[in-house]
Each structure stands twice: as structure tokens, then as C-alpha cells.
Amino acid sequence: MGNLQQLIDDVHGELRERLGEGKIADYIPQLAKISPNKFGISLATTDGKIYNVGDSSETFSIQSISKLFTLTLALGKVGDGLWSRVGREPSGTRFNSIVQLEHEMGRPRNPFVNAGAIAVTDVILGEYQPKEAIAEIVRFVQYLANDSSIIIDKNVANSEIEHGDRNFALAHFMRSFGVIKHSVDEVLGVYFHQCALAMSCEQLAKSGLFLAASGKNPINGYNVVSSLRAKRINSLMLTSGHYNGSGDFAFRVGLPAKSGVGGGILAVVPKTASIAVFSPGLDNNGNSLIGTIALEIIAQRAGWSVFG
């Protein structure tokens, strides 16, 4: 697979001229000030190789990609009991919709919409005190990526809290139904910190590689999750990983993936590779516009699709 470097080099080169398309997330100043021309790709294969191009070593705010990590962590702590707290169905609504919660007694549809990820954080708080929970999440992501340099951007975390009314609404709403058990301030304190994890494409690709390798990180040999759980996490990414654009992403790219409004996407090619892309311009559903196109082309040229 030595031509993989060529593949990502080509895609990076071809799409560079389209940088600037899409809309950069601007609900907090820290995200709004990112250059629209940032563009990185990292591709890690299950045989332990990694390929990089562009701004692949530059850290950015992973935002909702963190939902993948906290889900994995929470499943490790409480097992499938987690599913009594959050569903496994695509939402059919925007990432921050509250309508569904009112219609379904405060139970979020899946762990990748905001409400669901907040509920997952609440589950983690059943195991740790708030500060420990944040530390544990950081440690877990460092462990996944095999990189102890990963940190949280405190400015982003604080800014999220300041502009977090929509998430406060979701959390209080769920708490009124008993779905959230800890104080909203504690839960969102942790939640906003996990969203503010700063990671590079290379770190992200490495951290997601266990999902391509039956739950085992091929770089360091750690058994992260069972093979069955890895498959199931992949299924959730495929049906719900791109909010209300998940069906379209599956149609076009054909790979499980999780996006974040910081412009990152982490995709999984089962048994083969993980791919992280970063380009901050977003489409109407809040997913990286150029990042999605890059993944679409890479998957097509490499013949990677879970669908045939």
C-alpha cells in the first residue's frame, strides 16, 4: 500500500483550490478565527504505517469527534447498560434539536447528537468526580493515540461554557426527566472540556485505528475494546456520525465516521485503515465540506467502502 501517500497527496493537491468553501463555525470566537485554508489528511493503516499530508500535524478543536471517545470510555465503564440511557437510532433532526427529547421523554436518540453525548458524560460522572472525569478522558485519548502530549484547550472550553445556552437547555431538559442525574453545571463542565480537546489529524487517525483493527490498537498492541464492540461503535458512526447528514455521508463515502464542527472528521475503513481529515469550512449540516469530499475521493480511489 505504498501508493497511499500518493493517493492523499493527490487528493490534497486537487482540493486545495476549493479551500474557503463552506462556513466556519462561529458560535465561539476561538473557532471563528481559524484560517479557512487549513487542510490536513492523515491515514493510518492496520499494519502500523501512517501517511500525512498538509496541516496534518496541526492541532485543532476536535469538538464532536470527542463523542466517539467518551462513548468508548463509558461503554468500558458501564457496558451495554449504557443503552438504557441513550438510544441507537438516527435522530432525523439537527445536532442540537430539543424537539425529539420532548416527544420521547427526555431520552436522546443516540450518543452522537449533543443530548446523547451529554447523557454519556453524565454516565461517566457516575464513575468519577468532575475534575477526575476530565483527566480520565484526556488520559484515555492519550492512550488511544499513544501520545501523551494531547491536551485540552482551556480557552475553547471556557468559551463553550459562556456560549453554551443551547447545551444547557438540553441538559436541564433531560435532567427534568431524570435522564441526567448529576448537576447540569458539573455535566456540562466535563462535556465542554472534552469538546475542547485539541488534536492533530495524525493524533486522531492513530486514536481511531483500534476501530479498524477489531478493537486492538496495532501500534502498541493495546486491546481497547472487543471486536464486537468495535463493530457496534462503527455501526453507530455510520448511522449517526454526521448528524442530519449521516445518510448522505454513508451514500457518498460509505465509511463509518464522526465529524466535529471544528472541521475534523475521523473515518474508519474496517480491517484496513483509519483516516482523519481537517478543513474548517462546514456544509449545511455542520460537517467539513472539503473534508467530506476528500474522504469521498480517497474511498473511491482506494476502493474502500463497507458496502461492496
Add this chain to the structure above:
Amino acid sequence: MGNLQQLIDDVHGELRERLGEGKIADYIPQLAKISPNKFGISLATTDGKIYNVGDSSETFSIQSISKLFTLTLALGKVGDGLWSRVGREPSGTRFNSIVQLEHEMGRPRNPFVNAGAIAVTDVILGEYQPKEAIAEIVRFVQYLANDSSIIIDKNVANSEIEHGDRNFALAHFMRSFGVIKHSVDEVLGVYFHQCALAMSCEQLAKSGLFLAASGKNPINGYNVVSSLRAKRINSLMLTSGHYNGSGDFAFRVGLPAKSGVGGGILAVVPKTASIAVFSPGLDNNGNSLIGTIALEIIAQRAGWSVFG
């Protein structure tokens, strides 16, 4: 893969005692009178072999599985222009919900909810007169299954029309937005006939094999669709093929599949096999309860999952 016969025999034997669980569809008398003990499995592999067990040669009403065939037919006729008429996102609602249509200007979310399939039928009516359309759909399914004995159960079709108020509501509603262009009576006349196709597990497994084989039917060598289109249809089945239980099906079974309230499910193992199951007891989302469990066990034991 000689042990596949053993595999489905085992699963059939193990689950037989649970027959009777779930609720048989009763909105028309023709479906309500089916014995809850019917249970068949057929498995067709891309090397042309077919394995059967139980009531695998007994025909039943395929109902919504027909949505897969009319989607394929319509894509063949109008190509990707179809997507201007219907979306590609999971609905997040029940199969016959009308709420989403009001919120999104009458445009159905995907071709596998009732509204979406009705819109697809309307597209087919742009190519054929109503009677011709029904005949063409039958011919197309016969061609897919390589079996000219497949017919429509007219009693079921007529009964559907008689009890079809919810679908009439969906069709008129879309027509008020211009999403349906032909008369509602014509569109639903065709729609209810396609739902009333009577097929056996064996016929279903054969008819879906092209989706496991890059678009080409390995039995007769027909090129049904391009490899890309086969992948895309699989993606739609995975994200939306089980109505509001699609996420759960992907989580548990990990295969693209389309279900019908007649108790059938047609699943695809890309590059490997197609599987049809039939057991009329339904779960809360209207999908075959024992059929889903059978697929879950088969997929697990055979190591078949698109997710790793």
C-alpha cells in the same frame, strides 16, 4: 462455504421454539391470517450457490421489501435525478409518519419510508402508464430473481387500497406540495400492487444477490446496476431499511437489509451473499422479530458484518 447449510439449519432449529413472539400485521385481513409459525431462510452466495431451510419456498407478501426493487428500477430510468424528489437521510420517525413531510415541504426523507416509496412510484409513472408500470415492476423483479413465476397477489393489493387511508394521506399531502405529479389514485394503484408481490425466501435471496456482487447477478450474469450504485443502494438500506429501527438493526446485525411488514427481510453481505428470512411476528418497529434475531446469529457465526 459448505457449512452454510449447517449454519442456517442450526439457526432455524434453535429459533423455532420462539415462533409466535411478536405481533402479526393486522391492518388487512390477508396479512392477519398468516400462521405465526411460518419460518424460512434462504442464503444465496456470490458463487451461485443457494441454501434453504424451513418455509423457504413458501411465498408471502413482500410489502416494503418491494421499495428496494422500485428504487432500483427508478434509478435505472431517471438516474441520480431521482434524488431531487426524495432524500437520503434516516427519518427518525415511524414508517408512516406525516409530521416530517409538513416540516420539510412535502419532500420525503428517504425511499424506504412509505412517503418516499410513493414518490419513487410517481417517478416510475413518468415513464409508464399505470398498468404498464405494474407489469414492468413484476417483470423487473422476475428478471432480478431469474424466475418468471413471481406474481402479485391481487387480493392483497385490493385490500391494501381499501385500508390505505394513511398512504392516501401521505400521497395527497405530497401532491399538495407538487412532490407527487400524477393522480393519487394512479400512484397508489401502482404502489399497493408492488407491495402485494408474493415471493418466497429463495426468490428474494436470488433477487437481491446483485447487491452483494457489485451490481451483477452472478446466477445469470446480468448487469443490473453499476458497482457504485449497488454500494449506494446498500448504504440506503443500512441507514434507513428498517424504519425507526434501522440504527438498532445496524448495531445488532451489521448488514444492509430491507424489511417488510409481511415478515420478510432481505439482507446483503457485500461481496459474499444475500440472505432472505421470513417469520411474520413483528417487533415494535414493524420488523420481523425472529427474522432479525436469525440474521443477527447468522452474521455473528459467519463473521459477516460490514463494520469489521
Add this chain to the structure above:
Amino acid sequence: MGNLQQLIDDVHGELRERLGEGKIADYIPQLAKISPNKFGISLATTDGKIYNVGDSSETFSIQSISKLFTLTLALGKVGDGLWSRVGREPSGTRFNSIVQLEHEMGRPRNPFVNAGAIAVTDVILGEYQPKEAIAEIVRFVQYLANDSSIIIDKNVANSEIEHGDRNFALAHFMRSFGVIKHSVDEVLGVYFHQCALAMSCEQLAKSGLFLAASGKNPINGYNVVSSLRAKRINSLMLTSGHYNGSGDFAFRVGLPAKSGVGGGILAVVPKTASIAVFSPGLDNNGNSLIGTIALEIIAQRAGWSVFG
């Protein structure tokens, strides 16, 4: 009250220059071709006098004002049993919304949204064959207005049927829940005919006078309904008579009233008068824009309000 003629003359003169504001209903050609400059006012007092100005003797399509008459007729036939079929609450949604029906098992919120009026028509069909039902509705309105010349505009009725998809959707949807018991074609056949009643402001004002006079028509002495029922019908007009603009109408005008997309409004001043206005330009909620302003000014200058 001899200055009432002066009052309506003044209002008519002052508002004439604003004619043309608003949007004429255009969903059927027969409504779209009405001149935006039509403007009539009729005011009937409980002492039997009637005051007219402008196009007050010109007939127009009363549309949803007919819902008031069929409600009164149906209550006369089945009494308060009607309320098992339709609610008495404001809808909080547009006149033709279907969302509420899905959330509340097909039961319409009140008799003045389309769904509710269709359910009321279904109740009338429990008493009459379809053709008789139409004849009975015409006779009832002639009786209320004491004017046997009132007829249905067949062109409007037929055009409504042709463009009636949204109402067909509502009716089929309710029928799927058992809320509508007769065939949708029959129910809507009657419904569209009642909407196509052609009446003048003068005829409307007379026909609504019983609601201002404790249920008794002061012109001919007929006892139309009991005093209690007259009050209750007035309450329904006040809370729901202007679709999703009912609260605003109550706030500004302060009188029970029912509007129609033909541009008419019939208002009631309890114990005092009934007022009919006609001006085809509609506001965003589908109510006569100038007609509402005219009623607001008349009510204010005459000191008429149910609220003090």
C-alpha cells in the same frame, strides 16, 4: 344607534385607499381572479336594523365562514356528543396543519381548523345522504339569513375538489384513525360545497345575528339555538375563529368572529350586533387584512368589546 351608518361609512372611506394590501388567495383560479378593490361592510343590530356600505350586496365565496354554520347545524343534530369527535382548543398551528393530528391520534383540535370542519361534515353525513347534506346546509344558511336566494357556486366547489390535495390528506389521515367514518370522497364532496357558498356581507350579517341575540334571530323570531349554545359558539369563534391569528384578533378587535380565505369575516357583538366585512387581501394567517382593521376601528369607536 342611528350613527352606525355614519360609523361604517367613515371606516369604509378611510380604509378605501389601503385596498390592495395583503395577498389574495390563489390556490384556486376562482378566488384568484377577484378584484382586490372589493370592500363591503354590513352591520345588523339585534333590534332588526341593518346598515350597509360599499360592496355589501356583492356575493363572494364565504369559505371557512361556512364552518360556523355547519358547526351550528351539527350541534343541532347530535348535540354535545359532537365534542367526542372534535376538540375545543386553539390549534397553535396553521389552518391546514396535519402535525397536530399525528400527535393527537387524528382528533382535530377545534371545529374551525380544516380538519375539524371536515370531521363536523362527517357528523352531518351521519344524518343525511351526501346530496341531501349539501341541500340541508344550503337550506340552513338560507334559514339563518332569512334569504332563499343563497346558493353554492358550483365552479368554486369543483375547483376546490380539483385542488384539494391538502384537505384530502387531512381527511384520509383522520379516517385512518377512525375519526372520519364515511368515505373521504363523500365527506369532502360535501365539505367543498359548503365552502363554496356565495354570500354577500348583508346576507352574512343577517345569518350571524342569532349569535348576538341569545340564539334567536330577531328578524324573523326563529329560535336557532339555545342561549347557552350561542355563547359557546361565540367562545369557539373567539379562541379559534382566525386560525393561528386568533389571539391577535381577540387582542386587537375583542369580538368573536370567523374569517374565510375569500376575504370575509363575520363578527359578533354579543347582545348588540353582527358585522360582516369583505375585502379579499389576506394577511399572513389567511385572514382579511383590511377587514380586520375595519372591525378593529368599528369596535373601538362603537366601544364594542367583550373584554370591557
Add this chain to the structure above:
Amino acid sequence: MGNLQQLIDDVHGELRERLGEGKIADYIPQLAKISPNKFGISLATTDGKIYNVGDSSETFSIQSISKLFTLTLALGKVGDGLWSRVGREPSGTRFNSIVQLEHEMGRPRNPFVNAGAIAVTDVILGEYQPKEAIAEIVRFVQYLANDSSIIIDKNVANSEIEHGDRNFALAHFMRSFGVIKHSVDEVLGVYFHQCALAMSCEQLAKSGLFLAASGKNPINGYNVVSSLRAKRINSLMLTSGHYNGSGDFAFRVGLPAKSGVGGGILAVVPKTASIAVFSPGLDNNGNSLIGTIALEIIAQRAGWSVFG
């Protein structure tokens, strides 16, 4: 009107045996512990007389009735500019629904649903510091009732804050749309205090008398609001004063009124009287069950209805 004492005595006596029907609000302990047998009625007439029966001098938590007072206060501060912040339409949903807010950009439908009252409180905070705001609300209610003994029950206020997740959700949600401008903690701090006002039927009847008397308190001669504003506030109470039971209340009782989950209702007979009832058992919409029946009988026997 000397027989008014007899009227309320009769009604009180007739309904006493039904006390215990309905469900006492139990979302905070302070409300849950009220005796279901409490029952008081006070009737104040515009000629300055007051009639009492039963537990009419016992204070209780007025809860949502306070929305009437803060609306009046806010209108006095900012005038009709208030209506840019909150609508005037019935909601068609439960008192604490958040669905409508998502569909309508965070703008609450009227000042009498929780979201609307919270927005009104935010407007008052544009005029006062939080502590001053609370003090001003108390002063205003004391002024309306001509009774300086009225106070806030701090235990209730604190308990509301503790169990206030649903209202925190509403406030944060509106704030995310910019509809709420102050901090949620400040706004709800004031809001929960106003809900915790403890008043008796007699105090309530007096405090609402200005709405029956063209805006002027006949007891002390104070001009509270203009005659037009009094009428408009009455209209809002009629269309929205009983949450999702407003239409039914108008149908049965025919008077503008505002209810609270503490079991109180304040009703207005324009130009005639104000009536306060207290009975803690609630119906399904959260309105006093026996209190509503009492008002229905009083209105009927006295011939009081705004509808004829």
C-alpha cells in the same frame, strides 16, 4: 347584588363534597403538602364590595397567576414594545413545552406559558436589578390588592429553583436565540420568586379588580392601566390563561381568567366583578378542577359571560 353572598355560599356548599378530586401539584414538596380540602371563593364587585366564603383568607402559592401581574407591570414599563419579545397566540401545547420554541426561533407564543412569562421577567430585568425586581413585583401586587401584607414564600421560591430544570431549559433555550438577554440564573431567580407569592382569594380578587373596571381600581381609585390595556389583558387571559385548557375554559365558563398550579384561579367579569377561587386539586391541564366548576356555576347563575 346582595344575593352574591348567597350565590357563592351555595356553590361552596354544593361542591364541598367533591373536594379531593383532581391531582395536587407535587413537583415541589411545598405544594404537595397542601390539604386537598382547602376551598375558598372571593368575589369583588366594581362598586367596591367583597364577598367571601370558605378558606378565602388563607394564603396559597399563586404560581402562574403571577404571570398576569408581571405582564401588567412589564407593559407599564416598556409598553407595547413588549410584543416584540413575546407573541399573543394560544400555544396549542402544554404550559412547559419547548417544541414550539424550536419551531419559532425561541419566541414564546404568549406571556402566560412558562417561556413567555420568563421572557416578560427578562424585560423587567431591563428596568431593575434582580433584587429590586423582586421587590418591585411585590410592591406592585401589594398596590394592586391594596394590601401591604402580601409576601413571597421563600421556601417555595427556593424549592422551585431546586426543581426548576424544565424552566432552566426553557430559559437557556430562549437565551440561545437572544430572546432572553440577562443571565438565566438572574431571570429565573426573579421568576421563581414571583411564582412564590403567597396570596389569599380575597387579596387576589382585589388585585384583579382593575381588569373588571376599565383599568382603574375602584377600591382606592388608582389608575392601574388604560381602559384599552385592561381589555387587551383580558383578551390574553381568555385565549391563553388556562394553558392547553384555555379553549375549554372559555367554552364552559366564558370569562377571562388566569390559573396557577397552586390551585388558584383569578377570573374577570368585565364591568362587573373579579372572582378568585382556590382548590388545590388539578385537572389534566394543570388547572383547579373544582375551582373551574365553581366558576362555571357562578357565571351561569349570575348570567355572567363575555359571550352573550
